[in-house]
Amino acid sequence: MRINDQAGLSTVSFGKISQRTFCLVSCVTALLLGACSSGDPDAEGTAGGGEGAGGAGGATSVASGSGPSNSSSATTTSSSAGPAVGSGGGGSSGTGVTHPKDHCVDGFDPHPSDATIKDGPAEFAKNGQVDLTVQPEVIAWMQENEWQAAHFEWHSIRRCGPGGLGGMSRVDICNSSVPVPSDQECKTTGDGFQFLAMHRHMIQSLKQLWPNHSEQFEGFDKFPTSAEELPQQWRADFRPWSATTIANAKIADEIDKPENLSRFPDEGAFGMWLQCFTGQAIPGASVTASGLHGELHFKWVRSNNTDHGLGNQFTNIDNYMFWKLHGWIDKVWEKYRVAKGLSPDDQKLKDAVAAQCYEMDAIARVINPELNPDPVDPLPTESGVFHTSVRPIFESMVNKCSGCHAAPSTGPQAGLSLGGEISSTDIVAGLVNKPARGGGQFKLVVPGDPEQSWLYRKVAGTAASAGCRPSATASCNTGVMPQSADNKPTLTSAELATLRQWIQDGAPAPTKN
Structure with missing residues (x-):
């Protein structure tokens, strides 16, 4: 679709993703936030975080810099090029070309303005005060894709409980089609992890769109003390920090020291410590929350220039210092992960970041229904036992296998696709004689041998007795899938028999009609 910008001077061409993918997002997000969250890499999945506070000003302004404004009462000028062409939910970065890829998994292509955009921050002046924003082309892209509003609503949906601030939502997000996460803001370590993953998604996306100007989204190398x-x-x-803040910042910057690392049992606890208000209890941790996130936000507030200010929760992602502080949080998180022996290529991490991307996309479409995706080329017409009898088992709402393993809309867990926007032929190709990431020496499907097929063992509930041997590349996660409260198979005996017979008959691929 094409949408005119406010000045009527240019058009925005949104990339396309399939209508089927869009329809899956709402129900799949619920699964990612709930049923897919476990210690089993065959089913890993996570979601969001929380932040922001303050109000917006409304006085007139005179701009001496180049930052655009959302306020009708402020005027700005830009020394850079005009509004940039933005991208929507698909893989396109604004060229109008439909990319057959999922930006939540494969990333964005560079934005056309990457060749012309200025380095460093832009100045935004109002009421005699100068604030710093990212360059206007970046703000234009975020406006076109509802990022500012989606960022605010993403936090609001984590404030839907009693006494929460979800009522501040401008779209009644707590009662929208987007499922309310069970991990509410600063209530669980799950929320702490989601807070970290969400902001990494945003940082990574902007660096992909503007790779030659990624310094705009680069965090402080260390907590700024001067x-x-x-x-x-x-x-x-600049005014000095309190002694308590300096002490907490030192813990964060030196998180890789054993005495600091031992304070936090997992990444979620560390995320809560960084994110939540000072003194808040953290489950399983020996310390209470530091409040560093909030202190950094309120440190860089211009009281008479709030259009893009860090205290304006509706537009604070426009602010250059937003990315300096969140980039620093991302860096100390990565330092924590390295100290724990975790890899940046870890599939659990990739799935968690992708889950935040999908949720933010879904929220953006609630805010602006015109962002709804257009259909792309349909999947091929197929036939055969797998397509007509086996695949429907995985995609049924009872078994919900494709809730965690759908491609590409959910960022399929453990790299395993069992449904979604993918042909049955490609599903089978990803199963037959392919290593099982959580199944030691086993393959997912061994044609002719159900007992040696890890997929069958998992859904039949017999993985624990299979003799799995972990290796450097594959753990042994023997719980039944889909997960159930009593660890008994969810598939019926008839469904198990259908899957077993397909494997016994050689796991034949579907045919395209």
Whole structure:
């Protein structure tokens, strides 16, 4: 679809993703937030986080820099090029070309303005105060794709409980088609992990769109304790931190030291410690929350220039310092992960970041239904036992296998696709004689031998007795799939018999009609 910008000077061409993928997002998000969250890499899945506070100003302004404004009462000028062409839910970065890929998994192509955009922050002046934003082309892209609003609503949906701030939502997000996460803001370590994963999704996306100007989204190398570590425009206003804040910042910057690492049982606890208000209890941790996230937000507020300010929760992602502080949080998180022996290529991490991307996309479409995806080329017409009898078992709402293993809309867990926007031929190709990531020496499907097929063992509930041997590349996760409260198979005896017979008959691939 094409949408005119506010000035009527240019058009925005949104990339396309399939209508089928869009329809799956709402129900699949619920599964990612609930049923897919476990210690089993065959079923890993996570979601969101929380932040932001403050209000917006409304006075007139005179702009001496290049940052655009959402306020009708403010005027700005830009020394850069005009509004950039943005991208929507698909893999397109604004060229109008439909890419047959999923940006939540494969990333974005570089934005056309990457060749012309200015380096560093842009100045936004109002009421005699200068604030810093990312460059106007970046803000234009975020506006076109509802990122500012989606970021706010993403936090609001984690404030839907009693006494929460979900009522501040501008679209009644707590009662929308997007499922409310069970991990509410600062209530669980799950929320702490989701907070980290969500902001990594945003940082990674912007660096993909503007790879030659990724410094705009790069965090502080260490917690800033002096004016010299800040952009020039903020140095005169620097005030020292409290001794408690400095001590907490030292823990974060030196998180790889054993005495600091031992304070946090997992990434979620560390995320809560960084995100939540000072003194809040953290399950399983020996310390209470540091409040560092909030302190960094409120440190860089211009009281008379709030259009893009860090205290304006509706537009704070426009602010250059937003990315400096969240980039720093992302860096100390990665330092924690390295100290714990975790890899940036870990599939659990990739799935968690992708889950945040899908949720933010779904929220953006609630905010602006015109962002609804257009259909792309349909899947091929297929026939054969797998397509007509086996695949429907995986995609049924009772078994919900494709809730965690659908391609590409959910970022299929453990790299295993059992449904979604994918042909049956490709599903079978990803199963037959392919290693089982959580099944030691086993293959997912061994034609002619159901007992040596890890997929069958898992759904039949017999994986625990299969003699799995873990290796450097494959663990042994023997719980039944789909997960159940009593660890008994969810598939019926008839469904298990159908799957077993297909494997016994050689696991034949479907035919395309």
